[in-house]
Amino acid sequence: MSKTASFRAFAGIALVGAMALGITACSGGSSAESTGAAGSDGELTTIGFVAVGPEGGWRTANEQNIQDSFSKENGFDLKYAPATNGDQNSQITAFTSFIDEGVDAILLSATEATGWESVLERAQEAEIPVVLLDRGIEPNDTSLYTSHIAPDNVGISASAAEWANAQFPDGANYVVLEGPPGLSVVNDRNKGWDETIDANMKKLESQSANWSTEEAKSVFETILKANNNDVQLVFAQNDEMGLGAALAVEEAGLKPGTDVKIITIDGTKAALTALSEGRLSFVAEYNPLFGDTAIDVVKSALAGETVESDIVVPSVTFDSPEAATEALPTRQF
Amino acid sequence: MSAPTPPRASIPRSGARQFAVSVVRQPYIWAVVALLLLIVINLIKDPGYLGISVNATTGNLSGNVIDILRASAPIMMIAIGMTLVIATRGIDLSVGSVMAVSGAVSMEFMNSSGDGSVGGAILAAAFAIGISAVLGAVNGVLVSIVGLQPFITTLITMLAGRGLAKVITSGQNTSASNEPFRWIANGTVFGFPVVFVIGAVIVAIVAVLIRRTALGLMIESIGINPKAARMAGIRPIGILISVYIVSGILAGIAGIFSTASVMTVEVAKTGLSAEMDAILAVVIGGTSLAGGKFSLTGSVIGALLIATLDKTIVFLAIPSSATPAFKALVIVVICLLQSRRVRALFNQRRAPRTPSAPTAPAPTAPRTTRKETVSA
């Protein structure tokens, strides 16, 4: 594979050289810089990015960060292929065409965890390293990919549960707002929470609100009525649902933050703003900005070095309006 | 022409009884039964389920019924549009995406103008509805003039529409603040949620437009027998385009309802699989997917049932992994009870010796014989 790469680089230089000659021949005294810039163009590493596409604030930030990191300035030519309407088939199609094009490496954020074995094997045969971003695959066969870079969902929700335990030492009634059932993210976030949360905390209900603010609002208004407003804590598995729950709380004439405390995961600007206003109580970041880590991994993989198969992206938590206010001005997503 | 005047066939019946009989004969009767049953189940769980109280903090009326009415409004809108489209033998899969486009347009408009006034809200809504109407018109033209299949056409607009919503908001979930716009989804007038009142008024307008003019007759004619309708002088193109435009506009309104509730458009979520809810509401309401006769009342009841069902699932705290199965079960049972065969079975058991109603000659029978007797 490195052979192909060097051959390409050579061909590129030759081509650019020829073009440069042509340009000089035509325009006479053209500047030397243009030739230099074109020269770097020829050495670009092509990366195929099989992405999820617009889904929400977190995803947009993540994919923008990846695209910004793998820039031409950094020596990459990134081909961005978002899924059409979250359809796995369109992702598999994009993935195989990247293999056929012979890209140097593939980044994959899978919409669904299962069903990737055969295409990953094809990439392996073509000696193209595959780096999984954010979402993992199932069954998690580490031999099929180079590395999986993601924040640790289990750890993050565990830290949220720890905060909840500290807030309600005498126990409380709580509700979980989940993503669509069956997703690995949802399973992991449930796992971290359920393992850590104290036994005196009573789970009233766990409902899916499909990551959506609107659905979360509608679901939570009914949960409040079903329990005569006797809910002290909401664990929303993403920011959007947490914001929906906050709206429902306000609609019911209660005060989010005092009457009902809301925990969310992701840490988007919208959530931090709400936290700074006291409408949310705890925001655990699920750090989307790991483009630089991804670059390092791709570079080492292409250089033939061994890469760790599971890389955890460090994430922080925000537990007070002050912390949120402080973080907001520099928040990128 | 000198034949004796045959007796006019009209059997006098007592008015109330006749009304009761006609209600029970409606195809959506089982949906009404299911609706009542769901409410009873909720009442068993909480006897105060139907209670409505004034919220001390906000001053609004609050209660489960209010929530259901509010949640049913967007479904009602798209279900009414879907009913008309289905009546013409079509289908409109794009309603969910049109909701997203409409939400995206209004949110983006209010976000960028920063106008929090009533005027800003009206302008945003008008703009959103206008674009929805254009999308509906595209469907209508492709179906009626170009002659594409409704399923394919609206599948294309469904995919393209969601894409358009993403383009409008650059893929971001966009929020805006405009109190009058928020009031549409969250406010109340005379104790009723504004959304439901607006929805009911719109349903009434559509119903009057359809049933007080000849549009309903023409739509049904096209749906039942397009060739015969054409031979009778009905122009299908105009009707089809209007029907898809109406569906687009109603989806646009539904989009406003659902984004106004949280003042955020979630480009990937708003209106997601709403077309399925709409189709279900239509079917539950007793309108056949094969087109023809339709019932707007039935579809409204269908929308109410779906909203109640969604709320009941949460109210009863049914685990989220079991909700799709529960929902499916309820709907399958209703559809089964409505099916002609099951109804026939019921009727047979009820009145085993009733002579069968006059039916059309078997479709395979030859059309032409001179010896046919003139009698029913």
Added chain:
Amino acid sequence: MAATEPIVEMSDISIEFPGVKALQHVDFRLFPGEVHTLMGENGAGKSTLIKALTGVYKIDGGSIRVAGAPRSFSGTADAQSAGISTVYQEVNLCDNLTIGENVMLGHEVRGHFGINWAKTHSAAHDALVGLGLGHLDTKQPLSSISLALQQLVAISRAMVTKSKVLILDEPTSSLDANEVEGLFAVMRRLRDQGVAILFVSHFLDQVYAISDRLTVLRNGEFVGEYRTSELDRSQLISKMIGKDFGALAALGSNRGRTVDADEPAFYSATDLGRKGSIDPVDIQVHRGEVVGLAGLLGSGRTELGRLMYGADRPDTGEVTIGGTTVEVHSPTAGLAKKIAFSTENRRDEGIIGDLTVRENLIVAVQARRGWARPLSRREQNELCEKYLVSLNVRPADPELPIKNLSGGNQQKVLLGRWLATQPELIILDEPTRGIDIGAKAEIQEAIATLAEEGMSVVFISSELEEVVRLSERIVVLKDHRKIGEIVNGPEITAETIVDLIATEGTTP
């Protein structure tokens, strides 16, 4: 030629549908090695007889013997396994499969590992060679060959199953002269191999070119079995059309009336035509005149009526109505010009089944008024009252779904629909078909009355007697052309028209 033992013998067959006697005591015999044509107008019972033979319909009386043994089939597939194959007008093969696959479908040659395609194709090739179609490549997709060839492929498919009886139901209706010749060549070849062929066609010339014998049906009744050589064309036509005795003879006639020929025609068309449907025709209709369109089924009589109304879009011709040139390119335009057209195809183009009688009656009036000006319920009831009574519709309940009415009463409602639009020109395509004799007389009388009141009427019927009785002028059509125009008079009878059709330049 004819063997002594018939391969198919149907005797005293009766079939009844709800309210309709489709076949009454019909006999039919088919011998090996003959082409036997089933003749009759629409509704005579030809298709019903075929379906009775293949078991699609259950017979209510009579018996069917195949090769001497009594048989009753459960359907086409069952009949086919007994050696009786049917090839329909619309070829029912699979477009997306190859010719060979179509020929062998269900009879593929099987090897140890599923289908042996090489052998299958060579068997298909053999079957095609047997019909003189060796030039067809069995690996071509079926859709790549013409409809005529597809029909021949369908026949070879029937032959693969070793059929002894081949039923060809109107195979020639969409073929041109050369293709018909190709089909006939195949038919003769099969006949010489001893296959019995049951043929149905509306084209007299073709019938005379290929058949050995004829069986004529009329109104579901058996008229007779004849050798083709012993029955000339005009005899055949009168046997098919028959004569209605009794009540009809007493009816009044329009033949005495004449229309002032100097007065300009209310409706006048020159060179009105449409490719593939009818050659350009000139036709005039005066106010208060009944013009009959006469011709056999498929002569273009219906097509001409449709063009006049705008049901089909004419591609040649100029139309003037009341002296002004107009374009009538759609039913809506036709209605706007006060033209009405009552279709012969009641079920597919006439009634709107799930709607009520009232809605069916008012729909054309409403369509002309536009959606925004609905007829009030009172106006609707008035129209219903008027036409349900005057046309004696039974039951006269306007709120009954029209599909629950008998065919004759549906027809009356449709007539009411068109009369309610108060047309100045009404085109009636087979208005009296499928109606009992009393209702028929009522409708004929209504037509005469309408004309007397000044309405222009174009009257299309397969019953020539009826056309002669009602019309002032008769336009005669044959093979999608106008072949003559007769001014009615005492000396004109159905025979006059039959002779004209039979003798006029026989097509190859």
